[in-house]
Amino acid sequence: MSITIRKSGSRWAEVESNGTIRISGSRVGEFESNGTVRRDGSRVGEVESNGTIRRSGSRCGEIERNGTLRRDGSRCGEIEDNGCIRRDGSRWGEAEGVSMGDYDNKRKVAAVIVFFSGEFGY
Numbered sequence: 001m002s003i004t005i006r007k008s009g010s011r012w013a014e015v016e017s018n019g020t021i022r023i024s025g026s027r028v029g030e031f032e033s034n035g036t037v038r039r040d041g042s043r044v045g046e047v048e049s050n051g052t053i054r055r056s057g058s059r060c061g062e063i064e065r066n067g068t069l070r071r072d073g074s075r076c077g078e079i080e081d082n083g084c085i086r087r088d089g090s091r092w093g094e095a096e097g098v099s100m101g102d103y104d105n106k107r108k109v110a111a112v113i114v115f116f117s118g119e120f121g122y
Contacts, residue, residue, distance in 0.1 A: 001097055001098050003015040003097050005085070007092065015108045018030075023116055031047075031108050035048050035049060037111045044056070045114070045115060047107045047110055061114065063079070063106055063110040069113070077092070077120055087119060092119070
């Protein structure tokens, strides 16, 4: 099943079941089963199975099992089990279509937020 990410109530992005990432309907990248994130075919980083987020090989943050999103150690957001996505404590959007209680789904949403949104400071 696909994950739909809404931003301010409007459909913004989708992670298809095969890992394809679409923003506003256009294919922009993919999330591979090993956590590698590609943008336009080029590897830009990864969201490792332990939650470590790397950009170009360097650690830049993490997604904790409870959904807390950290940038350089500081809390910058959260992906709640109910799908609510928060940035600096305020509601930013929501993820729907699959259970956000599943850590792998939180990793996929984190990949889109970190590598494609530009709004969480990564």
